[in-house]
Amino acid sequence: MTRSSKKGPYVDPRLLKKIAGKKPADTETIKTWSRSSQIHPDMIGFTFAVHNGKKFIDVLISEDMVGHRLGEFSPSKTFYRHGGKIQKELDQKKRETDIEAAKAAKTD
Numbered sequence: 001m002t003r004s005s006k007k008g009p010y011v012d013p014r015l016l017k018k019i020a021g022k023k024p025a026d027t028e029t030i031k032t033w034s035r036s037s038q039i040h041p042d043m044i045g046f047t048f049a050v051h052n053g054k055k056f057i058d059v060l061i062s063e064d065m066v067g068h069r070l071g072e073f074s075p076s077k078t079f080y081r082h083g084g085k086i087q088k089e090l091d092q093k094k095r096e097t098d099i100e101a102a103k104a105a106k107t108d
Contacts, residue, residue: 009038009067019046029058035071050074 003010012034019030024045031049044063049056050070057074065073081087 009040010036011040012037015048016040016042019043031056032070035069035074037070039065039068039070041066052076 012032015030015032015034015037019027019042024047027046029047029049031051033051035050035052039061043061044066045061047058047060048070050059050073051057052074053076059070059073
């Protein structure tokens with residue numbers, strides 16, 4: 001759901017305060033928990049450490065990111081794989097071919 005256009009973009013005031021009057025090359029990473037803050041043009045060049053619920057992920061802000069949210073670049077869920085019987089069979093076949101390839105390389 002987007003924010004009302006009459007209200008303008010939401011940028012956490014603490015983030016703006018941290019980057020005010022500083023140059024991107026001189027500052028270190030800026031830690032933030034504010035995943036819902038929109039990226040403002042003043043933030044270009046800065047590196048933010050955005051919290052994903054478990055750890056901080058470094059995000060270097062570029063021009064293409066302006067207007068997006070900080071949380072979009074710090075995924076909070078980890079994809080492992082799809083499960084099921086077919087996937088297990090595919091994994092087993094892959095392991096067998098890897099073992100055969102290793103044996104063939106070892107004998108050469």
